[in-house]
Amino acid sequence: MSKDKYNNKQLYLGVDGGGSKCRAVLYSEQDGVIGDAISGPANALRGVAQAQKHIVEATDAALAQAGLPAEYKSNLIAGIGLAGLNLEACMNEMKLWASPFKNTFYTTDLHIACIGAHGGEDGAVMIIGTGSSALVSENNELFELGGHGFPVGDAGSGAWLGFKSIELTLRVMEGLVKTSDFIDEIVSIYKINKAVDLAQLVSGYSPTDFGKLAPVVVKHALQKDAHALAIMQAGAQYLSQLAKKLLDGRDVKLSLIGGLSPLVEKYLDADVVAKLTPAKQPPEIGAVFFAQQQIKAL
């Protein structure tokens, strides 16, 4: 694509930043997505400098895809949704950034996910990935639940499922609880015989490390392994509580987002499942919509 093609046409940048990666899309109202790139982590809570670095990296890569130079950043209207910006201190620090964009609008990763899922209309989202959290947008008001960070929060998430699996595996290894195919598989993954050695190994685990065990829990829950099923059901019970509180008294639909959501859905309460609707657009497109909304409101 030539640089000239976009002369005199406003391009938008949509950014979705979380604990594992940052995604940036370049968007033209005429042509839709013309660039799409991924860089490293951009959770503002783990440092705004790192988040800013990865936002710029992903943007430059998306611009290159569209055949545009890095200097083109100064023409972009950017909508940036990041994990961690629900914390006031993080948001304030982020807003101090002398960003390279023409206009820069910040919000949370949850908010852009919600805008994307419901095309900017009222609606709710629940993210079930490495972490878990939920948001409802109604009459221009936002109400957020969960997302308090592992291990004290984020129940039902990938990190939490992995954590509960290790907790139980340690008890099985010490003979306090009977084993199962599920626990046998966890033990065989680590090739460790003594509980004390497994405990030592996981003592430095991040949420992402624990989250890598989530597919093992899901697989064995589907095979009706009693231990795996109990962990899945306990996680889903919390997520159902969260969803019900979110939807309580509101006439909106709920979209599930995040890698684990298709796997957890079948364990949610029936009245929650009845409210589900597929997301219309991914969070990074929600970030573009957010930028468009904000610039119009100026």
Next chain:
Amino acid sequence: MSKDKYNNKQLYLGVDGGGSKCRAVLYSEQDGVIGDAISGPANALRGVAQAQKHIVEATDAALAQAGLPAEYKSNLIAGIGLAGLNLEACMNEMKLWASPFKNTFYTTDLHIACIGAHGGEDGAVMIIGTGSSALVSENNELFELGGHGFPVGDAGSGAWLGFKSIELTLRVMEGLVKTSDFIDEIVSIYKINKAVDLAQLVSGYSPTDFGKLAPVVVKHALQKDAHALAIMQAGAQYLSQLAKKLLDGRDVKLSLIGGLSPLVEKYLDADVVAKLTPAKQPPEIGAVFFAQQQIKAL
């Protein structure tokens, strides 16, 4: 006391080191404890250098109490029981220390607690303090359970009780679960209205920080608050499992040790309570006995 009094008499040093403090006692076979001092943390897992520094500090203070100079260390036969020495790598690193004592024998904090509790005879101990763990000594064989570190292990401990309280408080603050006097007190302690702010506050909490909430759980469990009671009972259920596994097929008595043990005892299963016996001596005296055993066996 004069320096001369101990001329030609062997003095022993007993050291009990854990995550919050290090205790050293100076012991004469004729006069018993002649010096007793406390210094900072000496958990070998958090660094053997720090542990060694605090062992020396506590020893120097105990010697000063007995009217003896710091150089007297080179005459002492030392028994040192530290948290973290159950890990082989930690023990190996600790044994590389050019210690200032005449003889130095290392073991775990659990082992010296067990020796002290049963006067060196066969028996079992369960420690319920900031952490939780258990050990049985029978026919010169040791068998250890639990103590895998918070948050993946150490259920029923002070840190775990505090952690479960915060986890539940966050759910109450978001309206997922009904409150109670217990949760109201937790909220009033923090003077925080929003779950997200409480989650942020505790995100850097150590086991010791969480453990400070344990007395609040205990108090409300005694008042039959349903939430506090459920947490206490879940912790005690794990500790009962641990105790039963420890005592399984063994004809020994069990001593409970640690700040929380008198408070948790009433929630343990009756068949565990039937096996309880008070500890004869504290862990630091167990460390002295350990030094005496080891030097005789040389």
